[in-house]
Amino acid sequence: MAVAESSALERGLLSRPFRSGTASRRLLPILALALAAAAIFATGYGAVSISPSQVLGIILAHLGLDTGIAYTDQQDAILWAIRLPRVVLGCLVGAALGISGAALQGVFRNPLAEPALVGVAGGGSLGAVAAIVLGFTVLGRWSLPAAAFCGAFIATLSVYAIARTEHRTSIETLILMGIAVNAITSAATGYLTFQADDAELRSIIFWSLGSLGGSTWPVVQIVTPFILPAALLILIWSRALNLMVLGESEARHLGVNTERVRLTLIGLTALMTGAAVAVAGIIGFVGLVVPHLVRLVVGPDHRTLLPASALGGATLLVLADLAARTLVVPAELPLGVVTTMIGGPFFLWLLYRSKRTRIGW
Amino acid sequence: MQSGLPLQTTHLSVAAGDKLLIEDISISARPGEITAIAGPNGAGKSTLLKALAGDLEAASGAILLDGRPLSAYRPRDLARLRAVLPQQTLLTFAFTVEEVVAMGRHPHHGAATGDHASNQAAIEQAMQTTETTPLAQRTYPTLSGGEQSRANLARVLAQETPVLLLDEPTAALDIRHQHLVLDIARELADAGATVVAVLHDLNLAAVYADQLILLDWGRVAASGPPREVLTAERLRSVFACPVAIVSHPVHDCPLVIPLGHGAVAERSRT
Numbered sequence: 001m002a003v004a005e006s007s008a009l010e011r012g013l014l015s016r017p018f019r020s021g022t023a024s025r026r027l028l029p030i031l032a033l034a035l036a037a038a039a040i041f042a043t044g045y046g047a048v049s050i051s052p053s054q055v056l057g058i059i060l061a062h063l064g065l066d067t068g069i070a071y072t073d074q075q076d077a078i079l080w081a082i083r084l085p086r087v088v089l090g091c092l093v094g095a096a097l098g099i100s101g102a103a104l105q106g107v108f109r110n111p112l113a114e115p116a117l118v119g120v121a122g123g124g125s126l127g128a129v130a131a132i133v134l135g136f137t138v139l140g141r142w143s144l145p146a147a148a149f150c151g152a153f154i155a156t157l158s159v160y161a162i163a164r165t166e167h168r169t170s171i172e173t174l175i176l177m178g179i180a181v182n183a184i185t186s187a188a189t190g191y192l193t194f195q196a197d198d199a200e201l202r203s204i205i206f207w208s209l210g211s212l213g214g215s216t217w218p219v220v221q222i223v224t225p226f227i228l229p230a231a232l233l234i235l236i237w238s239r240a241l242n243l244m245v246l247g248e249s250e251a252r253h254l255g256v257n258t259e260r261v262r263l264t265l266i267g268l269t270a271l272m273t274g275a276a277v278a279v280a281g282i283i284g285f286v287g288l289v290v291p292h293l294v295r296l297v298v299g300p301d302h303r304t305l306l307p308a309s310a311l312g313g314a315t316l317l318v319l320a321d322l323a324a325r326t327l328v329v330p331a332e333l334p335l336g337v338v339t340t341m342i343g344g345p346f347f348l349w350l351l352y353r354s355k356r357t358r359i360g361w
Numbered sequence: 362m363q364s365g366l367p368l369q370t371t372h373l374s375v376a377a378g379d380k381l382l383i384e385d386i387s388i389s390a391r392p393g394e395i396t397a398i399a400g401p402n403g404a405g406k407s408t409l410l411k412a413l414a415g416d417l418e419a420a421s422g423a424i425l426l427d428g429r430p431l432s433a434y435r436p437r438d439l440a441r442l443r444a445v446l447p448q449q450t451l452l453t454f455a456f457t458v459e460e461v462v463a464m465g466r467h468p469h470h471g472a473a474t475g476d477h478a479s480n481q482a483a484i485e486q487a488m489q490t491t492e493t494t495p496l497a498q499r500t501y502p503t504l505s506g507g508e509q510s511r512a513n514l515a516r517v518l519a520q521e522t523p524v525l526l527l528d529e530p531t532a533a534l535d536i537r538h539q540h541l542v543l544d545i546a547r548e549l550a551d552a553g554a555t556v557v558a559v560l561h562d563l564n565l566a567a568v569y570a571d572q573l574i575l576l577d578w579g580r581v582a583a584s585g586p587p588r589e590v591l592t593a594e595r596l597r598s599v600f601a602c603p604v605a606i607v608s609h610p611v612h613d614c615p616l617v618i619p620l621g622h623g624a625v626a627e628r629s630r631t
Binding site: 253 | 443456461520
């Protein structure tokens, strides 16, 4: 949002026209600490209460370190078998959504970009719903995640492949293709939902509202190799992403192979968010809102923004899942509903603020 | 900075679909000179500059930097040799001016010229030259059009390349800053750089350019020193607007005075 004609007075009154660039990187350790605190708190909170020191004691005991902190066998069982895998999966999924949103907003130079835009949610839903309704069970309990992952990945790559013509992709085409592919997948999903019986409908609704309820260590083990390496690889491209934000041709003039950056980043984000969607269902607004929130604090430099969005996304999802499983006990709120309830109003505020101050995102 | 890199085109044509945007253009921008590209709207000025920058593929002909085809350079190597100032850069996210200028150092990242001291020196020098130092901590989207334009010029200067391509560098600027920018271009050329600039203002071209290339309908209508290119007859036919050419009262160059459509009517009556 360039402001060509804003008067000096108006510019002087803007809320944050100045920003110190160097201070922002110091926030990363603080965000990491916040995540650790949120994770320990979430692990300890519930019907059976476990204190933070007991949480650490139990985890360290499982890693082979005896700390002498007293805890019961029941606490140990609940923490290790139920709560910890759920919190760890929340961290992974939240980090994947946060860093993917930040990377895609940079790639598309568009503050509204998020994984859903390039087909992850639409494709993932279609895969999952198809598996439920058509009775795809070849892979046992991994059938649904595998179908959702394939749907998400195929949808994203087809958006990219169709948009790429004459060896170049225009961002506008890519966004429009994303909208078209999302429309087609949601029509197909709608048709399958229409065909579903009552039991299948319950599964579809449960999945499409998002949940970390199915978290176990094997689930953590299977998504970690998709999410962790991809997240680390994305960090390598943070400098190039800064230049991409400057503009497609500007980045090229500065020696960036823009097509390769775009393909790599869309591929990596599809991998990560595809895996996230596969194990947790549709979790809205984390990928969209977290990068904006983080940008407000650390600024737009991707060298800080990307890791901070991963940490922020993980923290938000751990806390949202804590709310989802404790607000209406003994029932559980769908996680996607909680994140959207937080994200929606926040996004409205963000839009209002940017309209009012016009200082850019 | 390396110097002495000539940039040439030989029988260059660029097409959009089956329409030729520029046709059979053979020009040579020499080191130590400012080469200005002028012409009416739609004559192909920006297309030619984009082709020189390597953004557009040639339908036929070639673009040679230092005798080698542009396509033979790796993007990173090319970025160390030539910098491009676009007409306008819109930035969605709130980078500070200093961060934007620092992006100009990207091609030097990992090279001998990319150590912290050289980067810092180049950034500071570029901001000083363009008078953007006071804007360093301001965020780019809050700047006025003219300030953004100078911040971008600073980014381009920080790139420290022997070839500079400037697309209407004076468009958003007041008269003092117009001359500031072209004085910078002059100094760089005097230091051996090859400068190519699209200029709408024929009088700025007359004062600053060593070579003026006048485009019309995608072809070169005339090229050479401004005093030879800027004749009343030629400008009237190319711009479809009558002009008077007088001697510049201060500089040793021609001064173009557009007479407007009223003059056409008046003359046809007499």
